[in-house]
Amino acid sequence: MVAVNRNGFTLLGKEVARSKPPRWNIIFIHGLRGHPQNTWGRGSDESPDAEREPTPKPTSRLKTLFKRDKSQLRSDRSSSGPSSPQPRPFWPDEFIPHDIPEAIVWTYGYNSEVISGLFTPNNANSVFQHGRDLAGRFEREIKNEHPVIFVAHSLGGIILKEAIRKSQVCRSRTKLIIFLGTPHRGSRAASWGVTAAKLARLAFSPNITLVESLDVDSLALDTIHEEFINIVHDFQLQIHSFQEGRPMSTIPGHIEKIVDDFSSRLGLPQAFERVETLDADHKQMVKCTGREDDRYRTIRSVIQHFIHRPPVEASSAARITNMTTSLSLEAGAPRLDTTETDRVFFCIPFMLNSRFVGRDNILSKISTTLFTNNGYNRLALVGLGGIGKSQIAIQFAFWVEQNKPKVSVFWLSALSKASFEQSCREIVTQCDLRQSSATIDNDATILVQQYLTSKASGKWVLILDNVDDAQILGRPIHSFLPKSRGGLMLFTTRSQQIASDLATSEVIRIPEMSPAEAKGYLENSLSQKDLIKDEAATEALLRTLTHLPLAITQAAAFINSNSVSIARYLDLINQADGNMVELLSSEFQDETRYPESANAVVASWLVSFNRISETDTVATRFLSFLAWIEPKGIPQSIFPEESEIELCRAIGTLLGYGFLSQRKENGIYDMHSLVHLVTQTWNSNHGENSWTLRETMSQIIMVFPSIKWENREVWRQYLPHSLRALQNAATLDDEGTRLGHWIGKSLREDRRDQEAIEVLERVLQFRNEALAEDHPDRLASQHSLASAYQDNGQVKEAISLLEKVVFIESGLLAEDHPSRLSSQHALASAYQDNGQVKEAISLLEKVVFIESGLLAEDHPSRLSSQHALALAYNDDGQVKEAISLLEKVVFIKSDLLAEDHPSRLSSQHALALAYDDDGQVKKAISLLEKVVFIKSDLLAEDHPSRLASQHALAVAYKGNGQIKEAISLLEKAVSIRSDLAEDHPSRLSSQHALAVAYQDNGQVKEAISLLEKVVLIESNLAEDNPSRLSSQHALASAYDDDGQIKKAIKLQEQVVSIRQRTLAEDHPKRLASEENLKYFHQAYRQ
Structure with missing residues (x-):
């Protein structure tokens, strides 16, 4: 057995008799806390002395760190592939030199025992320094000139990448790298820090405190990765990435892959990188039990296949032997033959997207347009970023591969000039277009253009993705587009102009996904499929994300990585x-x-x-x-x-x-x-925030029309935009209050009372602080807000503001000043709504008198004041005077205003009420039916003016004995007005009228129930308030019909007493109350 150096290079297989002369170097590099020998077979990974029994030491910390109980050992073995009782040969020394005799085999070691500073650049023990050390030793010690194959395990791969990055010699000699469980990048589930911590726990045990304080410079690691990717392309390196097939434990009770599948591959096209899985965990993937072990056979075959493959130059030369014609697109460009060939390529950088759903109509249209004999060979997909253009193009590319086997597919990324050129280099490599007369860096774009223009390329589809800059190459993209009878082109772009320039009329605008497609795509993107069962939350989220594929993908990524529900994500986003x-x-x-x-x-x-x-x-x-x-x-x-x-x-x-x-x-x-x-x-x-917002407000003020009925379509269009601009202003300035004033008036005109109040209160708050008490703008804002209060039933608030305005203007303005008269008119109207009819009449008679000497007979202000005075007369029982005045107003307005003008309809409504009070019920019904008919076409169902006229018509129907029709109308009005505040005058008025109709229809119990509720709420009004007295009068009558005579008499006596104090002797309401009370007494005596 060879003696292996712990640090530096060790030459292996010295004793092997070579059957072939050496022409390759194979270098093995271990990972964190590995060993140049034991990582690959003999002993354990952690220590060069691990094969010997350690001497027991009670106080030894190593015993604490590495001791495992039997159950843990069994667990590790059960999840790690082949177990350890069989011998584990040092296969780089014992097998490789025999099986690949043309290779010189080395193993490389470094100090991997220290974790502190391992992932920070400025540290003597970092992977960065280890990489520089490897580069230096390689240049000095690997003195032969043979090309190199590296086999790197785990973090050894990062050290190798850093060495290649730092050393030109290392770069130029490297031809193949086999990565075994190397973490190339942070993943969607695990950042660099998480992956590094898992590796550290695996090597140093989960309890070591250093793991918890691991300092990871993710940016520096990403830089190594990104620059290495460029080197792979530039130097045409071949990569084979092996991934872990089994999980293992780094924390007791937690089983996982140490380096996940995303992180353990570079993500390069197949021309550069092949990815495989070994059926073992992170440690065991580099072990083997013998020559027949699947792990060894797999790794050996990758090396042998690479070494014995035919030279690129030879295969390329064989393919162009029969070429007889060439063309040159630019002076000095390399030449390619144009003879047709049967070669078919599929050059795209993506796998088929398993999450893709739907879009069938679009895919069908693309294939039909490009593959039918209609003369179109270009088509563009255009749409919003993230709408799914590229995904549709990917799907189409795979459709072509499956359905058009004789058609090549090429993909070019136009994200940037660099990505475009890189795509061309990948095509050059995969199609073996590189020739001795061309350098791939400078001529890849020309080579691809030339090749696709030639007959040699056969039939093809070229997909140019993300063409958002027509000058991406520093010249028009048109100058690149190949011209070939057999070529079809599909473009994706965000720009309609670019789409039209490239494909003329053949442009498909990509719409949003349908709800069903969006739901299917979300489900496919979620790791927990059952989350989709929350249908309400799912539909709400997809609506919020506007069914946008990229937004759905992003939401799913967050939900998956943070283990939250769809409802929780929706809550966060809303x-x-x-x-x-x-x-x-x-x-x-x-x-x-x-x-x-x-x-x-x-x-x-x-x-x-x-x-x-x-x-x-x-x-x-x-x-x-x-x-x-x-x-x-x-x-x-x-x-x-x-x-x-x-x-x-x-x-x-x-x-x-x-x-x-x-x-x-x-x-x-x-x-x-x-x-x-x-x-x-x-x-x-x-x-640009403050400047742009102010400019926006100024622009809206400039185009905002006057609040006239004739302009209603325009100002209704502008209202939402004006409101949004105002809401965006944290504080108001002069420009904001000007806009707010117009918005408030428009909302009032549109009877959006609560919204009007909110805006006008904000405007008034600013003007109260910024302007003097008698400033016209401040007074105008108070007037407008008071009118909005009155419209909303807040009559007391309206009176309080208007009395103040009238008081200030009386000391400031002439008696006949329009603003002073307008404020007096408004105050009188508020008095009337508050039951202060006498005060209202007094003020209005004065206003009408002044305006009659000042304004033309058909002036809107004069007509408005006469209308208001007539209403006050009617409430005061002066019905004849009211009718006389209103008939005159209606006559003038019928010549002056359109049939559907609100002012004309309002006066007709008022005249009908007066007719009804005068006993002219038929006339009242005829006029009100006309008003209701027009308003039903003009106004929304819940518009206050429409409801008021329906209410009035119902009351007239009741007076005419058409009780069923009255109840039908009033029930509808009460239902709609139930959205108003409980004490809103309009809501109470409709409930009152419905109760009276119920009583007339014999539904006395329902009438009493409703009236008691109304009387209780109106008890907050003044004792002599007309509405309160009217409801008490009606309730007393209902009590009488129900046989509750004592209750009827008691309540009616209160009403009579107050009306005798406040109304004239001949007032119809006073007379009606007195007559009722007399009748109740007679009934009681009987």
Whole structure:
């Protein structure tokens, strides 16, 4: 047995008589806490002296570290492949020199006993230093000039990669590397730190404290990996990666692979890397029991196959023997024959995506377009980043392989110039296109173009993926495209313009996945399939992620690695926009995407944003603007002003990248909701937040129309965007309050009362702090908020604000100033709603008198005040005066306003109420049916104005004896108004009216139940409030019908007493109450 050096090189097989002259070197490198001999067979891995029984020492720490009980030993053996009672030969010395006599065999050792500093660059014991040591010793001690094959176990592979990175000599002589369980990269389930810790526990035991404080420089390790990948391509190295077939224990009770399958391979195309599994765990994969051991036979056959393969030059020469024609695309370019050949290649960098679902229609359209005789040989897939374009292309590539066996498939990545050139080098290598007159670095692109243009290439499909920059090669991509009758090209791009340039009309825009496809894709991506059973959470998550494949992949990666439920992930993503951005920004491993590509949704789209910012400044401005408004229903008229051509071009850019989509309605766009969220992040990263938000508000104010009914379609379109911009402002400034004031007025006009209050309160808060008490803007805001309060039934709050405004304006403005009159009108209206009818009439008569001398007969303000005065007259029992005034107003408005104008409908509604109170029920019904009909086409079912007219019509029906119709309408109104606050006047009014209709229909119990509830709630109103008295009057009547005479008399006496104090002797309501009370007394006496 040869004596093996613990450090440095040891020559093996010295005693073997060679049957062939040596022409190769094979060098074995062990891993962490391994040994240049024992790792590969004799003894245990941990110590060169392990074959001897150690001398027992009670205080020995080694005994503590390495002692195992029998059950643990049995467990290890049961999970580790062939067990150890059989001899374990030192096969690199005992077998390899005999079986591969043309090889000089070496084993290399280094100090792997110390863990501290192993994974940090500036440490004498680090893998980095070990790699430099290996490079130096190799250059000095391996003095023959034969090429080299390395066999490296575990961390020995990292040391080898560092040596190759540091040594030109090592790089140039290395031809094949066999990696056995080498951790090349952090994985989706285990970071570098986790993988390193598992290796350390395996070598040093799980209890050692050094494992817990292991310092791992992941960036430095990643750098080794990335540079090594480039060296593999540049020097055409061949890699064979063996993975662990069995798990083992590093922590008691926890069985796992030490280096998982993702980490133990480089992820290179098959032309460079072959991947196999050995049926053993991390330690046992380098052991064997004899020549017939499967592990030894497998590793030996890989070496023999490589050594004995035909030289590349010879095979290449044989294939081009019959070539008779050549062409040159550029001066000095290498020449290739154009004779047709039967060679078929499949050159793509990805495996088939097992998670892929659906997209059948798109795949069918691609195959039909390219493989039917319609003359089309180019097709482009265009769509949003992450929509699945590349995945569809991969699926199509494998479809071609299976269904078109005589058609080659080639794949080029256009992510960058470097990736494009790298793809060309891979094709050159796999197709053996390299010739002595060409250097692969400089001419790979030309070689591929030339080859695909020649007849020698036969029939092929070329997939150019991620063509998002038409100048990716430093010249137009068109200049590369080969011209061949047998060639078909499929492009994927985010840019509609590039798609159209490359494929003219043959462009397929990739849509979102269907709900079923998205659900299937999520299920395929989850490690715990049963999570999908939570259907509600699954559907909600997929809706939130807009069925975007990349977002679904990212969500599944988080769920898998963190063992959370779909509902928990949904909760995290919905807690705040910031959470969603953070989760969508997290990078993750995805073998179906390029290692250098941005896998996170946010990073993927930021690439597109940056591309737009480089090529289209107007589109960039539009992105900043759109970040602050609502993403859906964006009218073109709200965009910042540009020339028609610039506007068209910029919107076209955003449409082309899939960030905007156009609705069927002309000039209305939607922005993808996740893109909208990411755009805000992009704005933030560009430091443009405050400026862009202020500019957005200024832009909306500039285009916002006046709050007129004729403009309602426009301001309704603008409202969501205005609200979003205002909500984005943490604090308001002058610009924000101007916008807020307009928004509040619009919301009031649209009867979105609560929203109006929220906005107007915020505006008033700023103006109260910033402006003087008598500033017009502050007073205007108080007026607007008061009106919103009144609309929402908060009458007392409205009166409080308006009395203050009227008081200030009376000392500030002339008696006939429009603002002063408007505030007095508003206060009078609030008084009326509060039952202070006399005060309302007094104020309104004054306003009407002043306006009659100031304004034209058809002026809207004058008509509005007359309308309000008529309502007050009606409430005061002056029904004839009310009808007279309202008929005049309705007549003027019928000539002045459209049939569906709210002001005209409102006056008709009021006139119908007056007719009803005057006993002219038929007239009231006729007018109200017309109003209700128009409003049913014009307003939403729950619009307050529509409900008010239906309520009034129901009351009129009841007065006309149409009780069933009345109940039907009122039940619907009560149901809709149940969303209002319990004490909202409109809700109480409908409940009151329904109760009275129930009573008339003989449903007395239902009437009493409803009225008692109304009376209880209205007991918070003033004692003389008309609504409160009216409900008490109705309840007393219901008690009477139910035979509860004493209750009826007691309640009616309260009503009569108050109405006698507050109403004129001839007021209809006072008279009705007195008449009822008299009737109750008579009934009681009987």
